[in-house]
Amino acid sequence: MASVGWVGLGKLGGPCSAALAHYGGHDVYGYDPVGRAVDSAGLPPIKRLDSVDDVVTSTDGVVFVAVQTPHVSRFDGVQLLPTDVIPEDFEYGYLVNAVASVARAAARQRKDITIVVISTVLPGTTNRELRPLLNAWTTLVYHPFFIAMGTVVNDFVNPEFALLGCDDPADATCVADLYRNIHQAPLGVMSIASAELTKVAYNTFISTKIVFVNTVAQLADATGADVDEVTNALALATDRIISPKYMTAGMGDGGGCHPRDNIALSALAQRFGAVDFMGALNVAREEHTRWLANIAVHWSDMSSLPIVIFGMAYKPGVAMTDGSPALLLASIFNDADIRHVQLDSFVNGIEEHEWLARNDMSGPNVFVVATCHNHYVNYPYPAGSVVVDPFGVVQPSEHFTLVTPGRKNRAL
Numbered sequence: 001m002a003s004v005g006w007v008g009l010g011k012l013g014g015p016c017s018a019a020l021a022h023y024g025g026h027d028v029y030g031y032d033p034v035g036r037a038v039d040s041a042g043l044p045p046i047k048r049l050d051s052v053d054d055v056v057t058s059t060d061g062v063v064f065v066a067v068q069t070p071h072v073s074r075f076d077g078v079q080l081l082p083t084d085v086i087p088e089d090f091e092y093g094y095l096v097n098a099v100a101s102v103a104r105a106a107a108r109q110r111k112d113i114t115i116v117v118i119s120t121v122l123p124g125t126t127n128r129e130l131r132p133l134l135n136a137w138t139t140l141v142y143h144p145f146f147i148a149m150g151t152v153v154n155d156f157v158n159p160e161f162a163l164l165g166c167d168d169p170a171d172a173t174c175v176a177d178l179y180r181n182i183h184q185a186p187l188g189v190m191s192i193a194s195a196e197l198t199k200v201a202y203n204t205f206i207s208t209k210i211v212f213v214n215t216v217a218q219l220a221d222a223t224g225a226d227v228d229e230v231t232n233a234l235a236l237a238t239d240r241i242i243s244p245k246y247m248t249a250g251m252g253d254g255g256g257c258h259p260r261d262n263i264a265l266s267a268l269a270q271r272f273g274a275v276d277f278m279g280a281l282n283v284a285r286e287e288h289t290r291w292l293a294n295i296a297v298h299w300s301d302m303s304s305l306p307i308v309i310f311g312m313a314y315k316p317g318v319a320m321t322d323g324s325p326a327l328l329l330a331s332i333f334n335d336a337d338i339r340h341v342q343l344d345s346f347v348n349g350i351e352e353h354e355w356l357a358r359n360d361m362s363g364p365n366v367f368v369v370a371t372c373h374n375h376y377v378n379y380p381y382p383a384g385s386v387v388v389d390p391f392g393v394v395q396p397s398e399h400f401t402l403v404t405p406g407r408k409n410r411a412l
Contacts, residue, residue: 001025001026001027002026002027002060002062002177002178003026003027003028003029003058003059003060004020004021004026004027004028004029004059004060004062004063004064004178005028005029005030005031005055005056005058005059005062005063005064005102005113006020006028006029006030006031006046006055006063006064006066007030007031007032007033007052007055007063007064007065007066007067007098007101007102008032008033008064008065008066008067008068008098008119009030009031009032009036009038009048009066010032010034010036010066010067010068011039011149011152011256011320012066012118012145012147012149012152013030013032013064013066013067013118014038014039014040014041015039015040015041015043015152015153015156016066016118016145016147016152016153016156017030017040017046017064017066018040018041018043018044018045018046018153019041019043019152019153019156019157019182020156020178020182021043021044021046022043022044023157023181023182024178024179024180024181024182025181026178027047027058028046028047029046029047029048029049029054029055029058029059030046030047030048030049030055031048031049031050031051031052031054031055032048033067033094033097033098041152041153043153052098052101052102052105053105053108053109055102055105056102056105056106056109056111056113057109057111059113061111061112061113061114061174062113062114062116062174062175062178063102063113063114063115063116064116064118064143065095065098065099065102065115065116065117065118065119066118066119067094067095067097067098067119068094068095068119069090069091069092069094069095069119069120069121070090070091070094071088071090071091071260071263071264072088072091075087075088075260075263076260076322076323077254077258077259077260077263077322077323077324077325077328078321078323078324078327078328078331079327079328079331080286080328080331080332080335081263081282081286086267086270087263087264087266087267087270087279087282088263088264088267089122089125089264089267089268090120090121090122090125090260090264092121092125092129095117095119095121095129095130096129096130096133099115099117099130099133099140100133102115102138103115103133103134103135103137103138106135106137106138107135107136107137107138110137111137112137112138112139113137113138113139114138114139114140114141114171114174114175115134115138115139115140115141116140116141116143116175117130117140117141117142117143118143118144118145119144120144120199120200120203120257120261121142121196121199122196122200122264122265122267122268123193123194123196123197123200123268124193124196125196126140126142126165126192126193126196127192127193139166139167139171140166140167140171140192141164141165141166141171141172141175142164142165142166142192142195142196143162143163143164143165143172143175143195144163144195144196144198144199145159146159146160146161146163146199146202148255148315149255149256149315149318149320149322150315150317150318150320156182157182157183158183158185159183159185160185160186161185161186161187161188162176162179162183162185162186162187162188163188163190163195163198163199164176164187164188164189164190164195165190165191165192165193165194165195165196166189166191166192167191167192169189172189200261200264200265201265203257203258203261203262204261204262204265204278204281206246206253206258207253207258207259207261207262207281207285208281209245209246209247210246210252210253210285211252211253211281211284211285211288213227213231213246213247213248213249214249214250214251214252214284214288215284215288216230216231216249216406217249217390217405217406217407218288218291218405218406219406220406220407221405221406221407224408226406226407226408227249227392227406227407228248228249228392228407231244231247231248231249234247235247248391248392249390249391249392249406249407250372250390250391250392251288251289251292251325251326251329251370251371251372251390251391252285252286252288252289252325252328253285253323253325254314254315254322254323254324254325254326254328255314255315255320255322255323256320256322256323257323258323259281259282259285259323260323262278262279262281262282262285263278263282265278266278266279266282285325285328286328289325289328289329289332290332291405292329292368292388292390292405293329293332293333293336293338295388295403295405296366296368296388297338299366299386299388299401299403300338300366300386303364303366303386305364305365305366305384305385305386306339306340306341306361306365306366307333307338307339307340307341307365307366307368308340308341308342308343308356308361308365308366308367308368309326309329309330309333309340309341309342309343309368309370310343310344310352310367310368310369310370310371310373310376310379311326311342311343311344311369311370311371311372311373311376312324312326312327312330312342312343312344312346312347312348312370312371313326313344313346313347313371313373314326314371315371315372316371316372316373316374317346317373317374318346319346319347321347324371325370326342326344326370326371327342329368329370330342341355341359341361342370343355343356344371344373345373345375346373352379353380362382363382363384364382364383364384364385364386364400365382365385365386366385366386366387366388367379367381367385367386367387367388368388369387369388369389369390369391369393369394370390372391372393376393376394377393377394377395378395379394381394381397381399381400382399382400383399383400384399384400385399385400385401386400386401386403387400387401387402387403388403388405389402389403389404390404390405390406392404392406392407
């Protein structure tokens with residue numbers, strides 16, 4: 001058992017620090033610079049301290065830093081990207097302040113500390129922004145997590161692999177030892193720059209699969225093919241295509257990491273004159289959403305029914321809206337002055353049918369399922385409605401028209 005320090009107890013740091021303590025059997029001492037309440041995802045809370053100095057005092061020598069590296073709001077993925085603005089890198093102010101505070105505390109206490117950064121950064125960030133902050137008492141390991149919001153603890157305890165970027169493999173040993181009681185996942189030890197690039201490349205590869213399958217859906221819609229039949233066949237190619245995950249057509253990617261990592265990698269590609277493949281992914285994501293918006297508008301014009309977007313969250317079963325393609329859809333409607341309403345009981349706490357009844361919209365509408373929440377699958381859509389379902393999950397009914405873009409007509 002080890003005593004471990006942790007700085008940053010937000011949506012990622014809170015649950016992961018608790019999981020390290022609970023499943024690893026370690027004493028974890030945490031501090032949050034913002035002073036917010038900590039969500040430990042139902043696990044016993046860690047020992048919370050009042051300062052970084054207290055954290056450094058309490059640790060055996062390892063301090064995790066899990067603070068945000070946000071994008072400016074115009075690159076949040078819930079609105080169209082500005083065409084006249086060059087994509088930008090992440091904002092590193094929070095991370096710089098956190099690493100600097102740990103390094104200063106280590107120097108004051110004359111205590112050897114390994115600073116373990118898990119925040120997402122672009123390649124070169126450590127050398128440019130963080131390395132100058134280190135001193136004779138500190139060593140840095142870059143250890144990004146591959147974790148999705150909503151499944152943080154499970155992803156932390158059951159990772160595909162663990163990634164450790166360091167100057168010397170010996171620097172990573174103390175970090176690897178912390179996981180012996182948690183998992184036996186493959187451990188990738190590499191240079192810090194390679195680890196930085198691997199993290200954002202991993203996220204962008206997922207975005208690539210989503211863009212690809214949604215493009216196939218558009219082609220299937222135009223040619224009379226069925227995107228599910230195509231992707232189910234492709235999923236059999238586990239040797240070359242690798243995995244069927246993220247190969248179901250629907251909305252574009254979203255979340256705290258997607259599409260912001262694509263935007264940041266686009267900035268990196270432009271900086272070094274590389275082919276801006278990631279920028280093309282951003283364009284494709286927006287154009288796919290615009291395609292779905294046009295389908296909804298078409299049916300609204302044909303039926304003279306108002307548009308209701310079902311969903312605001314970026315994925316099913318959560319209330320988080322970071323980078324949500326459902327919000328991007330609403331933004332496209334707003335930009336085109338297309339009247340609509342957007343509902344999500346996970347986000348605003350009001351049941352969809354209650355809101356519609358209160359606002360005299362309980363009759364037929366054009367419903368667009370923009371987040372694949374389970375309760376939309378068998379929702380009692382009013383008779384005469386049109387339901388646009390990009391995911392192909394809504395159960396058909398003789399009482400409404402079901403539109404499944406890219407899929408064969410499954411209406412009764």
